[in-house]
Amino acid sequence: MDLDKVVDILRNIAKKIRVSRVQEKVEIAIEGRKLYVDSDKEELVIPHLLRTFLLNATKKYLKVVPREKHQDLLNSLYYYITGYYGAFLKSKLEKYRKTPPGWIGNTSLAETFSSGRKKEYLPHYPPYFDHVKYTEDSIIVEPYSMTMEEFQKLIDLCKRNGLTFTVSGESCHLPGHTFRIKIEPLKEQK
Numbered sequence: 001m002d003l004d005k006v007v008d009i010l011r012n013i014a015k016k017i018r019v020s021r022v023q024e025k026v027e028i029a030i031e032g033r034k035l036y037v038d039s040d041k042e043e044l045v046i047p048h049l050l051r052t053f054l055l056n057a058t059k060k061y062l063k064v065v066p067r068e069k070h071q072d073l074l075n076s077l078y079y080y081i082t083g084y085y086g087a088f089l090k091s092k093l094e095k096y097r098k099t100p101p102g103w104i105g106n107t108s109l110a111e112t113f114s115s116g117r118k119k120e121y122l123p124h125y126p127p128y129f130d131h132v133k134y135t136e137d138s139i140i141v142e143p144y145s146m147t148m149e150e151f152q153k154l155i156d157l158c159k160r161n162g163l164t165f166t167v168s169g170e171s172c173h174l175p176g177h178t179f180r181i182k183i184e185p186l187k188e189q190k
Contacts, residue, residue, distance in 0.1 A: 019045070050081070083174040090172040097134045103185050104139070107161035126153065128181070131173040138184040142173045154181070162186050 018029040025036040026045055037045050054077070062070065104110055128150050131142040146154075158165055164186050171178040 017049075054081075078176070079174070082176060086175045087172050090175075094133075094172070095135060097136065100134050100139060101137050101184075103137070107163065108157070109139075109161065126150070126157070128154065131171075131178065133172070138182050140172075141181045141183070142171045142178040143181070144178050158183065 016031050018027075020027050020029075022036065024039045026039065026042045028035045028037065028045060028049075058073070058077075061073065065073070100109075128143040128146045129141045130144065133140040133142075154165060157163070162185060163183055165181050165183045168180045168182070171180040
C-alpha cells in the first residue's frame with residue numbers, strides 16, 4: 001500500500017468525525033458512536049483524540065519498522081504535528097492581514113513592504129525577515145536563527161524608526177525551529 005492510499009483512508013475516517021455542542025457539553029460522534037465531554041474539559045478533546053490515535057499507530061509502527069528508521073518517524077511527527085498542525089491552529093487564533101500595518105509608511109521599512117517584490121530581489125530586505133506576517137498593529141517575523149550582528153541591525157533599525165521589538169519562542173512557522181520577533185511602534189507613538 002502506498003502513502004497516498006493511507007492518506008485517503010485517514011481522510012475518510014476524519015470526515016466521519018463530527019464535533020458539535022449539545023447544551024453544556026461537546027459531542028463527538030464517530031460512525032454512530034457518541035461521546036460527551038463536559039465544557040470544562042473541552043480543550044482536551046482534540047489532544048486526547050490525537051494522542052490515542054498516534055500512540056496506537058506508533059506502537060504498531062515501531063514493531064514492524066527497523067530501529068534505524070525510528071528517528072525518521074520522530075522527525076516526521078515533529079514536522080507534521082507540531083509544525084503544520086501547530087501553524088494551522090496558531091494562524092486561526094491570530095488575526096493575520098495581507099497588508100502591513102498603516103504605521104509602516106512612516107518608516108524606512110515602507111519600500112521593503114510596499115514594493116510587492118519577492119524579498120530575494122530586495123537588497124535592503126533584512127535576511128531575518130523570514131516567514132513575515134502582519135497584524136493590525138505589528139509585523140511578525142519568524143526566522144530560524146539570527147546572529148548578534150543581525151540583532152544589532154534590528155535594534156538600530158527600530159531606534160531609527162521609533163519602533164520596538166520583542167522576541168518570543170512561541171512561533172507559528174515550525175514551532176521549535178523558529179522564533180518570533182514582533183515589531184511595533186513604541187507605545188507613545190501608537
